[in-house]
Amino acid sequence: MTNPVPASTAKVSIEFRPHDKVTRVPPGMTIFNAANWIGLPIDSTCGAKGTCGKCKVRILHGHNGATAADRRIFTEKELADGWRLSCRSEANADVVCHVPRLMGNPKAALMGFDRHVILNANVHKIPLILTPPSLEDQRSDFSRIRDALEPEGYAVEASLNLLRQLPAVLRRHQWHVTAVVAGHELVSVEGGDTSDRAFGLAFDIGTTTVVGMLIDLNSGAPVAVRSALNGQAVQGADVISRISYTMLNEDGLSELNRVILSTLNGLIAELLVEGQVAPHEVYEVVTAGNATMQHLLLGVDPEAIGLEPFIPAVEEMVQASAQEVGLDILPQAQIHCLPYLGAYVGADLVAGLLATGLAQNEGVRLLVDVGTNGEIILGSAARTVATAAPAGPAFEGAQIQDGMRASDGAIEAVTIHSDRLALQVIGDVPPIGLCGSGLLDAVAQLRLTGLMLPSGRFVQAEDAAAMVAPELAQRIITDEQGRRSFVLAWPEESGSGKAIVLTQRDVRELQFAKGSIAGGIEVVMQELGVSSEDLEEIFLAGSFGSYINPQSARIIGLVPPVPVERIKAVGNAAGEGAKIALLSFRERQVARSLPQIVEYHELSGRGDFNDSFLAVLQFPELDSLGLESAAAVEAEGP
Numbered sequence: 052m053t054n055p056v057p058a059s060t061a062k063v064s065i066e067f068r069p070h071d072k073v074t075r076v077p078p079g080m081t082i083f084n085a086a087n088w089i090g091l092p093i094d095s096t097c098g099a100k101g102t103c104g105k106c107k108v109r110i111l112h113g114h115n116g117a118t119a120a121d122r123r124i125f126t127e128k129e130l131a132d133g134w135r136l137s138c139r140s141e142a143n144a145d146v147v148c149h150v151p152r153l154m155g156n157p158k159a160a161l162m163g164f165d166r167h168v169i170l171n172a173n174v175h176k177i178p179l180i181l182t183p184p185s186l187e188d189q190r191s192d193f194s195r196i197r198d199a200l201e202p203e204g205y206a207v208e209a210s211l212n213l214l215r216q217l218p219a220v221l222r223r224h225q226w227h228v229t230a231v232v233a234g235h236e237l238v239s240v241e242g243g244d245t246s247d248r249a250f251g252l253a254f255d256i257g258t259t260t261v262v263g264m265l266i267d268l269n270s271g272a273p274v275a276v277r278s279a280l281n282g283q284a285v286q287g288a289d290v291i292s293r294i295s296y297t298m299l300n301e302d303g304l305s306e307l308n309r310v311i312l313s314t315l316n317g318l319i320a321e322l323l324v325e326g327q328v329a330p331h332e333v334y335e336v337v338t339a340g341n342a343t344m345q346h347l348l349l350g351v352d353p354e355a356i357g358l359e360p361f362i363p364a365v366e367e368m369v370q371a372s373a374q375e376v377g378l379d380i381l382p383q384a385q386i387h388c389l390p391y392l393g394a395y396v397g398a399d400l401v402a403g404l405l406a407t408g409l410a411q412n413e414g415v416r417l418l419v420d421v422g423t424n425g426e427i428i429l430g431s432a433a434r435t436v437a438t439a440a441p442a443g444p445a446f447e448g449a450q451i452q453d454g455m456r457a458s459d460g461a462i463e464a465v466t467i468h469s470d471r472l473a474l475q476v477i478g479d480v481p482p483i484g485l486c487g488s489g490l491l492d493a494v495a496q497l498r499l500t501g502l503m504l505p506s507g508r509f510v511q512a513e514d515a516a517a518m519v520a521p522e523l524a525q526r527i528i529t530d531e532q533g534r535r536s537f538v539l540a541w542p543e544e545s546g547s548g549k550a551i552v553l554t555q556r557d558v559r560e561l562q563f564a565k566g567s568i569a570g571g572i573e574v575v576m577q578e579l580g581v582s583s584e585d586l587e588e589i590f591l592a593g594s595f596g597s598y599i600n601p602q603s604a605r606i607i608g609l610v611p612p613v614p615v616e617r618i619k620a621v622g623n624a625a626g627e628g629a630k631i632a633l634l635s636f637r638e639r640q641v642a643r644s645l646p647q648i649v650e651y652h653e654l655s656g657r658g659d660f661n662d663s664f665l666a667v668l669q670f671p672e673l674d675s676l677g678l679e680s681a682a683a684v685e686a687e688g689p
């Protein structure tokens with residue numbers, strides 16, 4: 052079923068005094084999160100759990116009933132005067148409030164793409180010198196720690212695992228220990244003062260590649276970064292084949308779960324050795340991956356994601372312990388899997404939103420993750436919409452006659468000069484095929500020379516001879532069936548001894564792939580009522596998006612025709628966003644709320660998507676992009 056009806060866009064306004072800041076947010080957002088959203092860091096030590104009492108605000112206007120947490124912190128008189136915990140206080144109508152205390156000396160860092168992020172990890176280490184028990188003081192070991200933490204603003208719980216270790220640790224270290232608190236959980240108790248060592252892991256779990264970062268939670272600095280191929284690649288190249296694998300094999304789900312854990316644990320082992328960090332010093336992990344990858348990591352059946360109406364088991368942020376998930380770090384360490392916006396707009400895109408600040412800033416921006424599935428998010432703090440467009444495997448070099456993945460021997464960039472062709476090949480070896488970025492470049496360059504028409508057809512060899520140098524014109528060849536191709540490498544230049552060609556059919560495949568993504572972009576632009584002139588920036592994300600030449604993307608019409616300097620490759624936006632969510636619990640709160648804020652539009656069955664798709668199949672006319680063809684072509688050949 053399609054869902055063309057946009058979610059409600061009604062907003063409530065919150066005014067913060069004495070800071071003179073006003074924001075408009077969806078009803079139900081907490082005052083704490085709304086303040087964070089606009090860069091006002093209200094004081095807190097409990098990670099917005101309602102326990103530290105530091106986030107107090109006074110409601111001056113607008114009704115906000117007291118919660119149980121408010122009643123625990125405030126007196127009747129204070130409640131009557133309007134004092135509330137901002138982290139518990141939801142704005143369901145317009146509110147004016149007074150914020151007495153912002154976070155003192157917030158440590159901030161430039162992260163993601165020009166984002167000023169306040170560093171405030173969810174993990175706190177508190178050195179404690181406890182009074183040993185006596186006949187006069189027979190409190191339990193856990194009560195003794197809990198009571199010592201309370202004045203510091205922490206109300207903690209402990210797992211059975213932690214309790215099993217507690218008596219020995221406390222007595223072995225003569226009651227001089229460091230409590231490690233993540234949110235409201237006591238995740239570890241270490242002997243002596245270890246407060247200068249605290250680490251976390253951020254993972255971008257891609258279908259093909261997994262990137263892991265070991266981060267120092269005290270400084271925010273990366274300690275080690277490693278990547279590895281996702282071990283599940285042998286069970287299928289894309290998410291659909293992985294889902295099929297779980298459906299067709301009795302142990303498929305547990306096997307894929309074991310394989311991804313082995314990939315992650317292999318990376319963890321390497322990261323810990325490189326960073327000289329012990330497994331028990333890692334207290335938190337944030338993961339960003341598409342819905343299928345995160346389901347497989349958690350051992351949750353992804354079957355329903357692959358079948359209409361495409362439903363994940365869960366879209367909210369999932370929290371579990373390292374022991375439950377199976378990661379080789381401190382067993383009580385918390386694993387946080389970022390949420391999804393839809394079955395096919397995953398946590399990697401939520402992380403991308405954190406990295407770019409797209410849904411938190413003024414000005415309309417477009418984020419596109421180009422792959423077999425094009426994930427598209429458009430908007431600003433005012434309103435953000437997302438969709439997913441099925442692009443097929445052309446961008447990955449599949450279904451292209453001489454296509455291949457981006458690995459050694461792949462042509463990754465093509466430039467056509469006035470008298471010759473220049474290829475850039477991965478690994479600096481003779482070429483053996485063409486990967487997605489090379490395919491885009493080849494078509495864009497052929498459009499620029501005029502050797503390819505807006506319809507995608509190559510010009511006839513005779514016309515080519517009149518337009519370009521003979522060295523280039525002779526590369527347009529015609530087979531016995533009259534089908535034209537363009538030779539990128541002659542047999543003697545290629546590493547395989549066979550010519551590498553771009554066929555007319557390859558161009559059609561690319562047109563379908565780019566038409567699907569461009570059509571999806573068109574639908575969300577219409578949904579928001581914006582045109583290309585309104586776009587401040589376009590971010591190209593994902594392992595493929597980062598390698599695309601922005602000018603080529605523009606020439607083939609993959610993205611709207613904005614000036615090329617506004618198109619930015621944002622590299623591993625998912626990993627960067629996971630890192631931000633690890634280092635700032637405030638940003639993690641933003642990520643948590645994104646599924647409620649971003650409107651997801653399903654494209655399948657939408658008539659306007661089909662219309663847009665057909666309208667953008669052709670390549671744009673060069674003059675519409677402010678470009679000039681090397682040779683003007685008057686008419687299309689037969």
Ligand code: FES
Pocket residue numbers: 094095096097098099100101102103104105106136137138139
């Ligand atoms: S009570 Fe700690 S942030 Fe609200």
